[in-house]
Amino acid sequence: MISLVLAAVVAAHPLGNFTVNHYNGLEVRPGQVVNTAVVDYAELPTLQAKTTVDTDGSGTASPRENAAYAASTCAALARAQRLVVDGKAVSWQVGPASLEYAPGQGGLATSRLTCPLSAPVATTSSVAFSDSFLGERIGWREITAVSEGVRLAPSGVPSVSTSDRLRKYPDDLLASPLDQRSVTLRVAGTAPAAAPAPRGPSLSGLSVGGPIGDALAALDRTFTGLIGASSLTVPLGLLAVLLAVVLGAGHALIPGHGKTIMAAYLAGRRGRPRDALVVGATVTATHTAGVLVVGLVISAFSSLAGESVLSWLGLASGLLIAVVGVRLLWSAARGRGLGHGHGHGHGHGHGHGHGHGHGHGHGHGHGQEERQGHERAGLIGLGIAGGLVPSPSALIVLLGAAALGRTWFGVALVGAYGLGMAATLTATGLLLVKLATRLDRLAAARKGMAGRIAGLAPLGTATMVVVLGAGLAVRSLAGAL
Numbered sequence: 001m002i003s004l005v006l007a008a009v010v011a012a013h014p015l016g017n018f019t020v021n022h023y024n025g026l027e028v029r030p031g032q033v034v035n036t037a038v039v040d041y042a043e044l045p046t047l048q049a050k051t052t053v054d055t056d057g058s059g060t061a062s063p064r065e066n067a068a069y070a071a072s073t074c075a076a077l078a079r080a081q082r083l084v085v086d087g088k089a090v091s092w093q094v095g096p097a098s099l100e101y102a103p104g105q106g107g108l109a110t111s112r113l114t115c116p117l118s119a120p121v122a123t124t125s126s127v128a129f130s131d132s133f134l135g136e137r138i139g140w141r142e143i144t145a146v147s148e149g150v151r152l153a154p155s156g157v158p159s160v161s162t163s164d165r166l167r168k169y170p171d172d173l174l175a176s177p178l179d180q181r182s183v184t185l186r187v188a189g190t191a192p193a194a195a196p197a198p199r200g201p202s203l204s205g206l207s208v209g210g211p212i213g214d215a216l217a218a219l220d221r222t223f224t225g226l227i228g229a230s231s232l233t234v235p236l237g238l239l240a241v242l243l244a245v246v247l248g249a250g251h252a253l254i255p256g257h258g259k260t261i262m263a264a265y266l267a268g269r270r271g272r273p274r275d276a277l278v279v280g281a282t283v284t285a286t287h288t289a290g291v292l293v294v295g296l297v298i299s300a301f302s303s304l305a306g307e308s309v310l311s312w313l314g315l316a317s318g319l320l321i322a323v324v325g326v327r328l329l330w331s332a333a334r335g336r337g338l339g340h341g342h343g344h345g346h347g348h349g350h351g352h353g354h355g356h357g358h359g360h361g362h363g364h365g366h367g368q369e370e371r372q373g374h375e376r377a378g379l380i381g382l383g384i385a386g387g388l389v390p391s392p393s394a395l396i397v398l399l400g401a402a403a404l405g406r407t408w409f410g411v412a413l414v415g416a417y418g419l420g421m422a423a424t425l426t427a428t429g430l431l432l433v434k435l436a437t438r439l440d441r442l443a444a445a446r447k448g449m450a451g452r453i454a455g456l457a458p459l460g461t462a463t464m465v466v467v468l469g470a471g472l473a474v475r476s477l478a479g480a481l
Contacts, residue, residue: 013042013110014169015177017396018310019139020045023166024081024131026145028152028185031122033085035092035129037077037115040166043108045137046101047399048298053099070097074115080133085121092117106400112166123150123187130182136308140169140177145185153186237409244397244413248420251391273430280426282383284418291390291414295398310389311477317388318473324381325466385469391417 015021025036041049053061053069061069074097083090095116104110129143145157162178163169169177294309394417401410 013104014171015042015140016138017043017105017392018045018137020134020137021140021166021177022131022133022142023140023161023163024129024143025161025165026127026129026143026183026185028123028127028145028147028150028187030149031120033083033090033119033121033123033127035081035083035117036165037074037081037117037131038166039073039077039113039115039133040140041111041113042139043104043106043110043396044298044399046104046109046111047403048301049111066099067097070099070113070115073097073099073113074117077113077115077133078117080131080135081117082128082130082132083119084126084128085119085123086125090119090121092119106396107404108396108400125187127185127187128182129184132181135181140166141180142166142178143180143183145183151188153188155183155185157183157185240409240413241416244416245420245423247393248391248417248422249424251417251421277426278380279383280422282380283387283425284422286384286387287390287394287421288387288415288418290388291394291398291417292411294390295395295402298395299399299402310392313389314475315473315477317385318469318471318475320381320385320388321469322466322473323469324385325463325469329463329466387418387421393417 013019019040019042021040021042023036023038023040025038027034027036049069050061051057053065055065055068056062071094074094078092078094081092083092095118097116098114100112100114101109102112131141131143140163142161142163143157144159144161145152145155146159290313294313297309394414397413397417398407398410401407401413
């Protein structure tokens with residue numbers, strides 16, 4: 001079992017399961033321009049293309065089907081690339097294409113498309129190249145240029161691939177992958193090729209997360225890799241469920257998907273223990289349903305970019321959070337201006353012979369039921385927002401399990417992942433409820449600066465919810481466009 005776990009860690013795609021990565025290796029010759037174009041598809045794009053490759057629906061692509069898909073895709077790639085030699089547009093000719101598969105995460109495969117392209121044209125002054133193939137997909141984009149029998153002026157375009165033609169991505173560039181889509185080369189003469197052109201400026205990537213981040217990333221890769229085990233034993237299945245709960249709990253602590261905003265809501269609205277339970281349950285249900293729906297949509301539509309779906313869901317989550325925040329802000333401002341409520345009482349007594357008396361009093365607060373309704377809607381809204389953006393790891397697990405005929409096991413792991421999220425959110429919410437109770441006491445006592453700060457807590461947290469929700473929406477919109 002240990003060997004299976006280690007293999008799962010090694011198999012992870014370094015740039016993420018949604019990426020489509022591009023390499024173009026240009027070579028300028030006296031009478032020809034050649035390009036070796038390579039496209040590296042991560043697990044989800046490879047899975048989406050499966051039905052297109054497997055034209056007879058047998059479940060397994062034959063060598064002939066692979067060759068036909070490679071040829072048609074390389075033809076589309078050639079049409080999406082623009083080559084301008086000495087100011088004149090030139091069309092590519094496509095050579096024998098190839099499509100290869102390699103093991104990936106969650107029992108899924110990655111794929112590698114290689115397209116040999118050539119253009120029979122003499123070059124005397126310049127070569128301009130640009131690549132717009134699958135331009136909307138996120139991923140690594142790299143271009144190199146060399147010459148044979150032609151001398152190129154220094155251009156800053158590297159002559160050696162940083163990623164070994166998409167076989168090995170440098171660790172220091174994973175946080176900020178290369179994104180080079182066009183180059184212009186100048187011909188300086190027809191002498192034998194000079195020394196390799198100097199490499200372009202290196203992008204300084206940051207180490208992601210340090211030792212703790214690396215450990216969590218390894219745990220995540222192990223979790224998604226367990227689905228691909230050739231024999232699924234009971235201990236291995238239980239380990240996968242345990243990892244799902246742990247990773248779900250960790251995912252709930254990552255800012256940016258509404259979890260921390262939920263905490264601000266509970267603290268500012270003086271939540272109750274059951275409020276924390278409502279949010280946790282709503283997040284679990286929404287996240288589990290979201291993973292199932294997004295997984296179904298991605299599987300059904302091969303042209304749909306998975307990262308685009310997540311970006312639009314992030315936008316919806318941010319807008320929902322902002323709407324809840326605006327309602328909170330309005331409620332808090334009205335509460336400070338009008339007070340929370342008022343009450344009155346009266347009593348009277350009288351005697352008639354035997355002597356008796358009675359009295360009664362009562363009080364009431366206006367808008368109490370309306371306020372409670374708003375709070376319930378806000379709690380459910382934040383719970384939905386918190387679970388609306390599914391975890392990519394949970395998606396990989398579900399789709400990988402479905403591809404291997406273990407759909408129900410994948411669904412169970414997604415549910416365990418959601419339970420881990422709910423546990424963290426509920427525990428955080430309960431702690432914040434206690435904190436809110438203490439702030440209430442300070443506000444009631446109105447003692448010093450602490451009391452004034454406590455009195456402003458509803459306005460402050462409502463403002464925070466609006467700002468964070470709007471920020472999440474803007475960031476997601478930028479990723480979707």
